Each structure stands twice: as structure tokens, then as C-alpha cells.
Amino acid sequence: MLEKRLWSNVFFIWVGVLTCVLLWQIVQNPRSSQMHTVYTLYTQNYSRFSYPISQLPATDYNQLINLGFSFSVLNLVCNESKPLLLVLVHSSPKNFAKRRTIRETWGKNEEDVKILFMLGSVNSSDLQKTLEEENRLHNDFIQGSFLDTYRNITYKHVMVFKYAIYHCPQAKYILKTDDDVFVNMPSMKTFLSVDLSPYGANEVLFCTPRRNTKVLRTYRSKWRVSFSEYPNRNYPTYCPGWTLLYSPDVIFALYKEAQKADYFWIDDIHITGTLTEKIHVTHTDIEHLVISPKDLRSIVNDYSYNVSKPFLYGRANLNEKEIRALWKFATTHSPPRSIFKEFSRQTPYVIFVFKNTHLLE
Structure with missing residues (x-):
């Protein structure tokens, strides 16, 4: 019984240490890498809006x-x-x-x-x-x-x-x-x-x-x-x-x-x-929903489609070749069922926070 309690305490201590390290890194440099980016994507009071x-x-x-x-x-x-x-x-x-x-x-x-x-x-x-x-x-x-x-x-x-x-x-x-x-x-x-x-x-x-x-x-x-x-x-x-x-x-x-x-x-x-x-x-x-320069080069120049994460936009000021290459990628790869879930799966330390979200039925 004493041994089980000891291992249980070790486990919780280890989890606590990891959590503290992660939070410290986010506070110290929240934009240093996508692994420590806190997304605060939110919408408040979902509703059908009618222009007055x-x-x-x-x-x-x-x-x-x-x-x-x-x-x-x-x-x-x-x-x-x-x-x-x-x-x-x-x-x-x-x-x-x-x-x-x-x-x-x-x-x-x-x-x-x-x-x-x-x-x-x-x-x-x-x-x-x-x-x-x-x-x-x-x-x-x-x-x-x-x-x-x-x-x-x-x-x-x-x-x-x-x-x-x-x-x-x-x-x-x-x-x-x-x-x-x-x-x-x-x-x-x-x-x-x-x-x-x-x-x-x-x-x-x-x-x-x-x-x-x-x-x-x-x-x-x-x-x-x-x-x-x-x-x-x-x-x-x-x-x-x-x-x-x-x-x-x-x-x-x-x-x-x-x-x-x-x-x-x-x-x-x-x-x-x-x-x-x-x-x-x-x-x-x-x-972080804009394609990274590295992923853009992968699609446009290498044709490898080695894309690290989902994206909604190419980068600003694209030329015709880049737009057509990105479109070829988009039409030959099924979009994830959920952008946020896929992003979280690939980048587990990214946190998505929704505030006061109310979906309509």
C-alpha cells in the first residue's frame, strides 16, 4: 500500500512540474513558437443578426x-x-x-x-x-x-x-x-x-x-x-x-x-x-491559421505537400503560381473535420479558448 501511494505521489508531482514549466514558457514568451501559443479565439452570444x-x-x-x-x-x-x-x-x-x-x-x-x-x-x-x-x-x-x-x-x-x-x-x-x-x-x-x-x-x-x-x-x-x-x-x-x-x-x-x-x-x-x-x-x-512560409515553399516549389498544420489563408501578396499551387493542394486534400481539433492534435500545447460561446440550433 505504501509503495502504491509513493508512486501516486510521484505521478502527481511530475504532472505538476510539467504544467508549471509549460505555463512559465507561455508567460515568458507567448509568441516564441507555435508550441506555446495561446489562442484566444472567441465569439460572444451566437445569434442570428438582423441589420437595424x-x-x-x-x-x-x-x-x-x-x-x-x-x-x-x-x-x-x-x-x-x-x-x-x-x-x-x-x-x-x-x-x-x-x-x-x-x-x-x-x-x-x-x-x-x-x-x-x-x-x-x-x-x-x-x-x-x-x-x-x-x-x-x-x-x-x-x-x-x-x-x-x-x-x-x-x-x-x-x-x-x-x-x-x-x-x-x-x-x-x-x-x-x-x-x-x-x-x-x-x-x-x-x-x-x-x-x-x-x-x-x-x-x-x-x-x-x-x-x-x-x-x-x-x-x-x-x-x-x-x-x-x-x-x-x-x-x-x-x-x-x-x-x-x-x-x-x-x-x-x-x-x-x-x-x-x-x-x-x-x-x-x-x-x-x-x-x-x-x-x-x-x-x-x-x-497561426495563415500558412507558414515553410509550408508555402513546400507546396509551391517542392510539390511535397509536407504541410505541418491546417491553414485558412495563404500569405499576403501571393503571385498566380502560388495561388494555383495552393488551390491544387486544397482540392486534393480533404479538409479536417474540425480545424481546431486537428490543430490541437498536431500541436498539443496549443490551447484554444472560447469565451461565452453559445451555438444556435
């Missing part, structure tokens, strides 16, 4: 921040469907090849996923005719009446919100992304419908946050911002706009703030930084 458009001014539809506005090209892809995901892709008018690559890979419209390209207006009548012909072939453009220029990107981002609110209110989730991005659509649908909820969620802003970023003042930088434009030394925590997964309630709250706020031309900082602070929504970091 009655809260908006009667003139809202024809206003975009400080501009009079109209949709010069408008495709109503949702109709009577209730898509799980609405994907609105920022695209420059001349990026014909990038749009073609997306259409031929991950960007195919399905019953549960609707994908559109977001553009502003152009000065060239010849270019506009070419765009209209492209739209006649694919019916996947949304074009706003503001000029499509670099410093007008915030108008385009808020147009994403406007379209979702007025023309696809049925969508459970909204993904804003760019035309040089890869979305692992089979895994994304699993992630939304299994790991989150097929009925939607509240307070979702999943992205790759940047913290304590200094405002650039040098004239050599295209990101230069003057003191009159932004007086503070650092930007608030914000998310690069290449991948932003929103829930409808966050879309609506940000839209209301954007429509009455002063214009700021860097949309990532303005919308996911300044305005997100105002509505008190927390950024959920999904950096």
Missing part, C-alpha cells in the same frame, strides 16, 4: 462617408439564398489576371459562398468598357461612383459594409480580402460551420493584428502621414486588410461609425484601428 437599417438616416444609401454615392455596377448575388460566407475582394480595375486567377481557383460562387470584386470608377472610357465586358461575362463586380485611387481605399472598404448591409443581409459571415490572397475555401467552410457556427456569430473580427505601429512621417514612404492627418505618434492596434473576417453586427457598428467619422485614407488603420476602438470590439488573432 432603421437606425440609419433616410439618405444613408446614397452617402459614402463625405461623398454622394451610387453603385454604378451592382450584382445582386445573394437573392433568396442565405450564404454562409460573403467574400468581397478589393481589386484594382486593371488587375484582370488576378481576378481571373481567383475565379479559376478558390473564388467560385456556390450556394453557400458568394464572391464579388469591389472596384471604384475609372477615368478611361476604354477601360470602363473593358470592365463592363468582364462583368457581363462573370456578373461579379460591384463598382462605386468614387474614383479608384490609392487614397480612396477607405471608400472602398466602407462600400464593402454598405453592400453587405443593403444587398446581402442574409450572409452569416463577411470576408474582406484582396485580389492577391488565397483563401482555403474547403477549410474555411469547415471552420465557419463546425468550429464556429453555421448560424452566425457576434463580435467576430478575425485578423492578424499589428500593435504599437509608429506613424511614418518620412517623405520617402508611400505610407507617409502628416501631423494634420494623424497627430499621434503611434497607431492603435489594427489589422492589415488582406484578410478580415467580420460578423454582421461588427460590420454594422463599424459602418455607422465610418459614415459619420472624418475621412482617413489608410483604411486598415482607420476602420480596424480607430473605429474598432470606438465600438469596443476585440481583434482575434488568427496568425
Whole structure:
């Protein structure tokens, strides 16, 4: 009996030591490696959200921040469907090849996923005719009446919100992304419908946050911002706009703030930084659901498909070869039944924490 008690005590002591070591490593350096990353992916109060458009001014539809506005090209892809995901892709008018690559890979419209390209207006009548012909072939453009220029990107981002609110209110989730991005659509649908909820969620802003970023003042930088434009030394925590997964309630709250706020031309900082602070929504970091550089090289260059963990996105600024290679991988490998469970199985020290999660039936 004494020997059994001794071994029992040794076992519990050993478990306690291991637990303390793990917790110490997480506290000391939570981002040093994926083995010690604490995921705090959460959504609060799962619910079917209905946009309270009655809260908006009667003139809202024809206003975009400080501009009079109209949709010069408008495709109503949702109709009577209730898509799980609405994907609105920022695209420059001349990026014909990038749009073609997306259409031929991950960007195919399905019953549960609707994908559109977001553009502003152009000065060239010849270019506009070419765009209209492209739209006649694919019916996947949304074009706003503001000029499509670099410093007008915030108008385009808020147009994403406007379209979702007025023309696809049925969508459970909204993904804003760019035309040089890869979305692992089979895994994304699993992630939304299994790991989150097929009925939607509240307070979702999943992205790759940047913290304590200094405002650039040098004239050599295209990101230069003057003191009159932004007086503070650092930007608030914000998310690069290449991948932003929103829930409808966050879309609506940000839209209301954007429509009455002063214009700021860097949309990532303005919308996911300044305005997100105002509505008190927390950024959920999904950096480890972005494919690692090593895994990307394995797929694109080695064709070995020796991928270490599941992923929802390729990295930012991909070229056509990389997007097509990732799509080949995605369509020849079945997605895991649960992204989180698979991630936890492969990386046992990763902890996924859900707070106040209520799934709908």
C-alpha cells in the first residue's frame, strides 16, 4: 500500500512540474513558437443578426462617408439564398489576371459562398468598357461612383459594409480580402460551420493584428502621414486588410461609425484601428491559421505537400503560381473535420479558448 501511494505521489508531482514549466514558457514568451501559443479565439452570444437599417438616416444609401454615392455596377448575388460566407475582394480595375486567377481557383460562387470584386470608377472610357465586358461575362463586380485611387481605399472598404448591409443581409459571415490572397475555401467552410457556427456569430473580427505601429512621417514612404492627418505618434492596434473576417453586427457598428467619422485614407488603420476602438470590439488573432512560409515553399516549389498544420489563408501578396499551387493542394486534400481539433492534435500545447460561446440550433 505504501509503495502504491509513493508512486501516486510521484505521478502527481511530475504532472505538476510539467504544467508549471509549460505555463512559465507561455508567460515568458507567448509568441516564441507555435508550441506555446495561446489562442484566444472567441465569439460572444451566437445569434442570428438582423441589420437595424432603421437606425440609419433616410439618405444613408446614397452617402459614402463625405461623398454622394451610387453603385454604378451592382450584382445582386445573394437573392433568396442565405450564404454562409460573403467574400468581397478589393481589386484594382486593371488587375484582370488576378481576378481571373481567383475565379479559376478558390473564388467560385456556390450556394453557400458568394464572391464579388469591389472596384471604384475609372477615368478611361476604354477601360470602363473593358470592365463592363468582364462583368457581363462573370456578373461579379460591384463598382462605386468614387474614383479608384490609392487614397480612396477607405471608400472602398466602407462600400464593402454598405453592400453587405443593403444587398446581402442574409450572409452569416463577411470576408474582406484582396485580389492577391488565397483563401482555403474547403477549410474555411469547415471552420465557419463546425468550429464556429453555421448560424452566425457576434463580435467576430478575425485578423492578424499589428500593435504599437509608429506613424511614418518620412517623405520617402508611400505610407507617409502628416501631423494634420494623424497627430499621434503611434497607431492603435489594427489589422492589415488582406484578410478580415467580420460578423454582421461588427460590420454594422463599424459602418455607422465610418459614415459619420472624418475621412482617413489608410483604411486598415482607420476602420480596424480607430473605429474598432470606438465600438469596443476585440481583434482575434488568427496568425497561426495563415500558412507558414515553410509550408508555402513546400507546396509551391517542392510539390511535397509536407504541410505541418491546417491553414485558412495563404500569405499576403501571393503571385498566380502560388495561388494555383495552393488551390491544387486544397482540392486534393480533404479538409479536417474540425480545424481546431486537428490543430490541437498536431500541436498539443496549443490551447484554444472560447469565451461565452453559445451555438444556435
